[in-house]
Amino acid sequence: MSDHDKKSQPDPYTEERISPALSADLDASYEAYKSHGGSPIDPAEAKRVLRKIDMRIVPILFVVYLLQYLDKNSLNFAAAYGFQKGTHLHKQQYSWLGSIFYFGYLFAQFPGGWLLQKLPIAKFLGTTTISE
Numbered sequence: 001m002s003d004h005d006k007k008s009q010p011d012p013y014t015e016e017r018i019s020p021a022l023s024a025d026l027d028a029s030y031e032a033y034k035s036h037g038g039s040p041i042d043p044a045e046a047k048r049v050l051r052k053i054d055m056r057i058v059p060i061l062f063v064v065y066l067l068q069y070l071d072k073n074s075l076n077f078a079a080a081y082g083f084q085k086g087t088h089l090h091k092q093q094y095s096w097l098g099s100i101f102y103f104g105y106l107f108a109q110f111p112g113g114w115l116l117q118k119l120p121i122a123k124f125l126g127t128t129t130i131s132e
Contacts, residue, residue: 060129064129072101079094112128
């Protein structure tokens with residue numbers, strides 16, 4: 001790419017491209033930074049905070065992923081114990097049964113992403129984790 005091409009492309013980080021909501025968030029962040037004294041965060045304090053976050057989030061993620069794994073494998077376990085025969089499912093019907101999860105996941109992505117932006121993240125993630 002030549003220097004002329006670089007100059008003709010708009011800079012994605014200019015103030016004209018920042019939305020009003022993001023601008024308000026940036027202003028609030030800057031005010032919090034100034035109220036902290038405007039000094040850089042102590043590396044030891046940052047490490048303590050990161051460790052505290054890791055010790056709370058990682059176990060929750062582990063349990064949620066474990067439950068999702070068990071849920072996905074329960075259909076396989078049921079098939080091994082005669083689920084298809086007991087419910088009179090044919091091969092195609094059984095295949096659709098396994099796909100239902102992914103259709104629900106596909107349809108929930110867009111409203112979930114929108115709600116994630118509009119609602120407080122702690123309440124949203126807590127609700128979705130418990131509701132699954």
